[in-house]
Amino acid sequence: MIKVKNLHKQFGDLKVLNGINEHIEAGEVVVVIGPSGSGKSTFLRCLNLLEDVTEGEIYVDDEMINAPSVNVNLIRQKMGMVFQHFNLFPHLSIMDNITLAPVLLKKMTKEEAVKKGQELLTTVGLLDKADAYPAQLSGGQKQRVAIARALAMNPEIMLFDEPTSALDPEMVGEVLDVMKDLAKSGMTMVIVTHEMGFAREVASRVLFMDQGQILESGTPDEVFNHPKNERTQSFLSKVL
Numbered sequence: 610m611i612k613v614k615n616l617h618k619q620f621g622d623l624k625v626l627n628g629i630n631e632h633i634e635a636g637e638v639v640v641v642i643g644p645s646g647s648g649k650s651t652f653l654r655c656l657n658l659l660e661d662v663t664e665g666e667i668y669v670d671d672e673m674i675n676a677p678s679v680n681v682n683l684i685r686q687k688m689g690m691v692f693q694h695f696n697l698f699p700h701l702s703i704m705d706n707i708t709l710a711p712v713l714l715k716k717m718t719k720e721e722a723v724k725k726g727q728e729l730l731t732t733v734g735l736l737d738k739a740d741a742y743p744a745q746l747s748g749g750q751k752q753r754v755a756i757a758r759a760l761a762m763n764p765e766i767m768l769f770d771e772p773t774s775a776l777d778p779e780m781v782g783e784v785l786d787v788m789k790d791l792a793k794s795g796m797t798m799v800i801v802t803h804e805m806g807f808a809r810e811v812a813s814r815v816l817f818m819d820q821g822q823i824l825e826s827g828t829p830d831e832v833f834n835h836p837k838n839e840r841t842q843s844f845l846s847k848v849l
């Protein structure tokens with residue numbers, strides 16, 4: 610579903626991604642781990658075309674998405690993204706947060722979008738908050754809404770960048786539970802997280818990134834219990 614070939618990204622003289630090659634199949638749940646500053650967020654942002662690619666090719670469904678002729682908005686509609694800070698629109702109700710994009714981009718009528726919004730809010734356990742505003746919700750609830758909002762566009766792929774890092778500890782579980790359900794439903798997911806227990810349980814594959822490269826890729830058992838690379842071993846010894 611996603612093919613990345615020799616991806617490089619530089620910010621000025623700073624080389625942040627140094628030749629990433631990766632294939633992600635439909636239905637895979639890929640968890641990306643690695644030290645701070647290793648390029649994990651930049652990798653996700655390149656997949657979603659939130660960053661210009663310096664060199665290399667990214668294919669989604671066999672279409673090269675970092676070509677000049679590509680309709681960036683259509684590509685982004687295939688991918689939902691959830692960030693550390695939920696980025697909900699503070700002046701819109703929860704339902705309006707969820708229905709805004711599908712209606713604005715003419716994917717659905719308002720009526721269809723509200724119906725879909727009700728289904729999604731039910732899935733994340735927040736139907737009773739449809740008319741509330743973001744400021745009235747806890748961090749965990751806001752992040753569950755952010756996931757529902759991303760799903761409202763019917764994406765093929767969901768990208769998560771440290772979705773629980775800004776949450777109080779008691780709220781991490783409720784967000785991870787929503788992500789687990791989504792994984793079980795067969796969604797293709799790429800997740801940057803420091804939640805190693807979640808990675809062990811849910812990932813079909815774990816990628817270890819360091820200094821802009823993927824140094825190790827394998828099942829949770831392979832990467833966590835039998836890491837081959839010295840830098841993976843050293844990273845895991847600090848976080849496990």
Ligand code: ADP
Pocket residue numbers: 620623625643644645646647648649650651652
């Ligand atoms: P991670 O998510 O693994 O912590 P990032 O992808 O955020 O790493 O960052 C990798 C490196 O790229 C860091 O050195 C960071 O400072 C740098 N970087 C990220 N975004 C920008 C930017 N927009 N401009 C300049 N440098 C950036």
Ligand code: MG
Pocket residue numbers: 649650651770
């Ligand atoms: Mg990051």
